[in-house]
Amino acid sequence: MNNVKTQKTTDRSALGILKAGTDNLNTSRKPVHVAMFSGGASSAYIAYHIVQKYGKENCILFFTDTLWEDEDNYRFMDEVAEYIGMEITTRIDGRTPEEVFHDVRFLGNSRMAKCSEELKVRQTLVYLEELRDEQNLEPILYFGIGPHEQHRAINLQNFYEHNPLEAISTRFPMIETFKEDLDTKKIIRDEWKIALPRMYGLGFSHANCAGRCVRGGLGHYALLYNVWPDQYAEQEAMEERFREKFDKDVSILKRNSKAFTLKEYRELMDTHGVEKYLSEKDDTIPCVCSFS
Structure with missing residues (x-):
C-alpha cells in the first residue's frame, strides 16, 4: 500500500454543511x-x-x-x-x-x-x-x-x-x-x-442490485434493457408477479404521473429503438444502497 499517492487535504467544514x-x-x-x-x-x-x-x-x-x-x-x-x-x-x-x-x-x-x-x-x-x-x-x-x-x-x-x-x-x-x-x-x-x-464500465451510475434498483428511473432502465436484457426481463417478471398477486395497477416507473410498466416500456423501446430512451430523465430519489 506504500505506492498509494498521498492526497492533499483541506478543511472544508467552512461550507457550513455538515459541521454541526x-x-x-x-x-x-x-x-x-x-x-x-x-x-x-x-x-x-x-x-x-x-x-x-x-x-x-x-x-x-x-x-x-x-x-x-x-x-x-x-x-x-x-x-x-x-x-x-x-x-x-x-x-x-x-x-x-x-x-x-x-x-x-x-x-x-x-x-x-x-x-x-x-x-x-x-x-x-x-x-x-x-x-x-x-x-x-x-x-x-x-x-x-x-x-x-x-x-x-x-x-x-x-x-x-x-x-x-x-x-x-x-x-x-x-x-x-x-x-x-x-x-x-x-x-x-x-x-x-x-x-x-x-x-461502471457498462455505464451505470452506481453498482447496486445488479442494475435492478427500483429507484433507477427511465434512463436507467433503458440502459439496463440495452446492456443486460436478461436482467431487465427478471425485473419485468417481478413487477408482473406483484401486479397479479395483489391486483394493483402499480409499477416501478412512472410516465406522465401514471403507472408505466416495464412491459410497456420494453414494447416502446422495441418499437422506436432503445437508443431514443437512454437519456430519459425523471424525478428519482437516490437509493440509500448507493452510499451505504
Whole structure:
C-alpha cells in the first residue's frame, strides 16, 4: 500500500454543511470507525482512508447485502478488503427486495423503496446497537458521498442524528476533507491495480442490485434493457408477479404521473429503438444502497 499517492487535504467544514451535529459521541464508549462499504469506488477509498488514519484495530468495513448484488461487486469488495488488510463485516436480512415488496404489500418505485429501508437501514441500526450494547463501542459512520451530493449527506446526517435510541455520528470525508477533484476510480484502478466493478464500465451510475434498483428511473432502465436484457426481463417478471398477486395497477416507473410498466416500456423501446430512451430523465430519489 506504500505506492498509494498521498492526497492533499483541506478543511472544508467552512461550507457550513455538515459541521454541526457530527460530534454526538458518547465518550464512555471506545470509538470505532465504520466504513459504510457499498461496493462502489468512493466507499472503497473511504474505507482505505479511515484504516490508514485510525488503524485496523479501530475500524470496521460494513456491508449490508440485498442478495441482488452483481457477482462482480463481491469480487471488487473482496479485492479491496484484501488490499486494505481487513475482513468485511456483512449483515443480511435474508430476504430479497422482491420478498420485501410482497411482505409490505408495496412495490418499490422511484420515489419510495422499502427494500433499502428493510435490507440496508434496519440491518445497519441493529448492528450499531450490537456494537454499543455488547461491545461498549461508539460507532462513527463514514460515507463516500461527494461534494456534488451534499443534500444526500445532510439527509443522512439528520437521519442518524435523530435515531430514536441514541444519536449516531456521521462523517463525509469526500466533502469535509479531500480536495474536490479526488478521482477515487483512477486511484483504485491505476494505483491499487484493482479492476472497478463491471457495472461502471457498462455505464451505470452506481453498482447496486445488479442494475435492478427500483429507484433507477427511465434512463436507467433503458440502459439496463440495452446492456443486460436478461436482467431487465427478471425485473419485468417481478413487477408482473406483484401486479397479479395483489391486483394493483402499480409499477416501478412512472410516465406522465401514471403507472408505466416495464412491459410497456420494453414494447416502446422495441418499437422506436432503445437508443431514443437512454437519456430519459425523471424525478428519482437516490437509493440509500448507493452510499451505504
